[in-house]
Amino acid sequence: MTWVTTTDLEEDSRGRRFVRAPETRSLAFLILVVGFFTLLNPAFLSAASFMAILQAMAFIGIVSIGLTLLIVAGEFDLSVGSVAALANVTAALLMAKVGLDPVLSLFIGLAVGALVGALNAILVLGFGVLSFIATIGMMFIARGLAVWLSSAKPILPLPPLANQIGDIRLLGLSLSVLVFLLFVAAGAFVLDRTNFGCLVRATGGNPEAAHIAGVKTKRTKFLLFVLSGALAGLAGTLTLVHFGTGTNEMGNGWELTAIAAVVIGGTSLFGGTGTVIGTFIGLMILHAIAFGMVAARIDPWWQIVATGAIMLLSLTAEAVGRRRRPHE
Amino acid sequence: MNLTPKTVPAKRSGLLRGLTLSPEVGLMMMIVVAGTVFTFISPAFASLGNAESLLRTIAFVGIIVIGQAILLIVGELDLSVGSVAGMAAIVAGLLMTSVGLPIPLAMLIAVACGACSGFINGVLTTKAGIPSFVVTLSMLFVAKGIGYVLSGGDPVYPLPTGVTLLAKTDILGLPSSVWILLILVFIFDQIMRRASWGRIAYATGGNARTSRFAGIDTDRVKIAAFVLTGALAAFAGVVLTSRLGRADPSIGLGWELIVLAAAVVGGIRLNGGAGTIAGAFLGLLFLQVIQTGLVFSGVDAVLQPVVSGTVLVLAVAYDVSRRNT
Numbered sequence: 001m002t003w004v005t006t007t008d009l010e011e012d013s014r015g016r017r018f019v020r021a022p023e024t025r026s027l028a029f030l031i032l033v034v035g036f037f038t039l040l041n042p043a044f045l046s047a048a049s050f051m052a053i054l055q056a057m058a059f060i061g062i063v064s065i066g067l068t069l070l071i072v073a074g075e076f077d078l079s080v081g082s083v084a085a086l087a088n089v090t091a092a093l094l095m096a097k098v099g100l101d102p103v104l105s106l107f108i109g110l111a112v113g114a115l116v117g118a119l120n121a122i123l124v125l126g127f128g129v130l131s132f133i134a135t136i137g138m139m140f141i142a143r144g145l146a147v148w149l150s151s152a153k154p155i156l157p158l159p160p161l162a163n164q165i166g167d168i169r170l171l172g173l174s175l176s177v178l179v180f181l182l183f184v185a186a187g188a189f190v191l192d193r194t195n196f197g198c199l200v201r202a203t204g205g206n207p208e209a210a211h212i213a214g215v216k217t218k219r220t221k222f223l224l225f226v227l228s229g230a231l232a233g234l235a236g237t238l239t240l241v242h243f244g245t246g247t248n249e250m251g252n253g254w255e256l257t258a259i260a261a262v263v264i265g266g267t268s269l270f271g272g273t274g275t276v277i278g279t280f281i282g283l284m285i286l287h288a289i290a291f292g293m294v295a296a297r298i299d300p301w302w303q304i305v306a307t308g309a310i311m312l313l314s315l316t317a318e319a320v321g322r323r324r325r326p327h328e
Numbered sequence: 329m330n331l332t333p334k335t336v337p338a339k340r341s342g343l344l345r346g347l348t349l350s351p352e353v354g355l356m357m358m359i360v361v362a363g364t365v366f367t368f369i370s371p372a373f374a375s376l377g378n379a380e381s382l383l384r385t386i387a388f389v390g391i392i393v394i395g396q397a398i399l400l401i402v403g404e405l406d407l408s409v410g411s412v413a414g415m416a417a418i419v420a421g422l423l424m425t426s427v428g429l430p431i432p433l434a435m436l437i438a439v440a441c442g443a444c445s446g447f448i449n450g451v452l453t454t455k456a457g458i459p460s461f462v463v464t465l466s467m468l469f470v471a472k473g474i475g476y477v478l479s480g481g482d483p484v485y486p487l488p489t490g491v492t493l494l495a496k497t498d499i500l501g502l503p504s505s506v507w508i509l510l511i512l513v514f515i516f517d518q519i520m521r522r523a524s525w526g527r528i529a530y531a532t533g534g535n536a537r538t539s540r541f542a543g544i545d546t547d548r549v550k551i552a553a554f555v556l557t558g559a560l561a562a563f564a565g566v567v568l569t570s571r572l573g574r575a576d577p578s579i580g581l582g583w584e585l586i587v588l589a590a591a592v593v594g595g596i597r598l599n600g601g602a603g604t605i606a607g608a609f610l611g612l613l614f615l616q617v618i619q620t621g622l623v624f625s626g627v628d629a630v631l632q633p634v635v636s637g638t639v640l641v642l643a644v645a646y647d648v649s650r651r652n653t
Contacts, residue, residue: 127645128645129645133592134644136585136640137637140640141634141638147633148628299477301480301481305473307466308467311466311469
């Protein structure tokens with residue numbers, strides 16, 4: 001399916017392709033949102049609020065990249081928020097209570113995330129459990145383990161080196177923002193420009209056809225589950241050094257916000273099509289609304305309503321677009 | 329296309345075989361086994377008081393499990409149920425305090441709000457062709473947001489004194505909330521087993537295309553199931569408000585996943601077309617027995633989600649392996 005779509009689009013002019021691309025719609029949304037809040041409060045449009053939004057996006061953003069790739073391949077991971085908490089708590093305990101080297105502890109936290117991702121993959125690919133259900137199960141398990149390991153308490157204080165890592169800044173960007181931007185670029189490159197990205201889209205677009213064409217769909221999906229878990233682990237350990245406290249509450253509800261961002265970014269939940277840049281824009285829309293509402297002194301609770309409303313809007317826009325061009 | 333749902337015991341196979349094949353019997357046996365094990369570990373587990381508290385705990389979520397089970401049977405799902413319960417609680421609370429409506433009317437309007445959100449979910453899913461997973465995820469945000477906006481994030485308190493009548497009236501030693509659950513489970517279980525609508529629902533979930541050829545308006549069946557689920561979710565929120573004597577916007581937080589887990593453990597198939605309401609109810613009961621039992625056995629309460637998650641994954645993996653052989 002996807003392959004056909006791609007060739008169809010390639011016959012179009014560059015301009016038409018740009019107009020039709022789902023992330024263009026998301027970008028238009030973003031400009032509208034920013035314009036709206038700038039009208040309400042001109043101070044909103046500033047470098048400072050842009051940087052604050054980037055920082056707020058960073059952790060959930062890292063998770064969303066892995067999720068985007070997985071969704072394009074036709075699977076889901078709802079355990080990402082809990083896995084971030086588990087990685088956060090594991091690394092915190094290792095460095096603060098066990099006395100392990102902070103850097104090593106962070107890597108172990110990341111590895112725990114990758115391990116949970118591998119478990120998800122085994123459940124889904126090996127046992128045939130729907131990824132949606134398998135990862136809900138894993139979400140409960142990882143969260144429960146995080147709360148249990150931490151004895152339901154914050155883990156303090158971290159060794160000085162951990163805090164120094166958290167304070168790293170380059171070109172005025174914090175470590176977490178740097179890592180986030182790096183992964184956005186890497187994710188976008190891999191999905192759009194590499195052979196592997198093509199395999200990912202083929203796997204999600206039509207698994208059977210991809211399999212017949214010789215794509216190792218299971219191996220592709222396995223790698224993506226591990227990647228999603230590892231990125232969740234990375235996000236969790238980054239929150240640890242950023243905030244300087246181990247907490248089992250980290251990542252609560254991330255899975256839903258991340259999926260919202262993926263959807264708003266124009267990635268199809270049926271798999272096969274989607275972009276990392278779209279997810280980035282989707283996440284920025286959600287955060288621009290959050291910050292804009294504070295700047296405009298609107299009741300912050302409206303932000304939750306807006307998240308849902310914008311999801312519905314972009315979904316309906318996509319559905320209408322699909323109906324108008326049925327050959328796609 | 330076989331319109332008879334597989335899990336309804338077929339008469340031809342004899343009563344005994346029907347019983348052993350029925351997933352409800354399997355679940356009941358699992359509940360009995362779990363109960364026996366926990367009673368050995370802690371004799372206090374097998375008390376009437378504990379049985380009552382078990383039922384009381386699942387009463388609210390249980391009402392929603394009925395709707396979710398029917399929705400899964402017709403081949404869709406609703407992630408907004410927890411938020412809709414919270415929204416309905418706030419709507420009912422505000423209508424009976426700030427607006428000053430009579431309690432039953434306030435509750436009725438709240439349930440109608442839930443039905444409305446279900447209707448929107450249903451129309452967007454069937455007519456616009458957007459997967460129910462994302463439609464209802466959006467509704468999760470919308471309904472939750474509305475609950476918080478209306479209440480300003482604070483509980484609505486105090487409510488008029490008569491509000492606790494719905495859930496806390498004692499009938500034959502059990503609170504009315506438990507009776508509400510048991511009666512609803514019975515009614516909807518019978519509807520799905522015996523009424524023609526039930527058959528149509530199984531057919532819709534089993535094979536929507538064939539059902540359409542057979543003259544079933546599958547969109548209408550699905551919308552009806554969505555409306556029912558929304559209404560039941562709102563009703564659960566109202567019943568819990570009645571139990572607590574306070575309307576809290578955080579009511580229903582995370583319920584959507586518990587409800588799904590219960591239905592799936594109870595033998596409802598996620599692809600639609602199979603499972604029973606009684607099974608879903610027993611699935612929820614089983615999860616609760618395990619959770620309470622572990623507390624009685626001295627297992628750290630914070631490990632409960634780990635157990636729920638493991639049970640969920642194992643139950644589904646078992647179901648998948650059984651179907652493949």
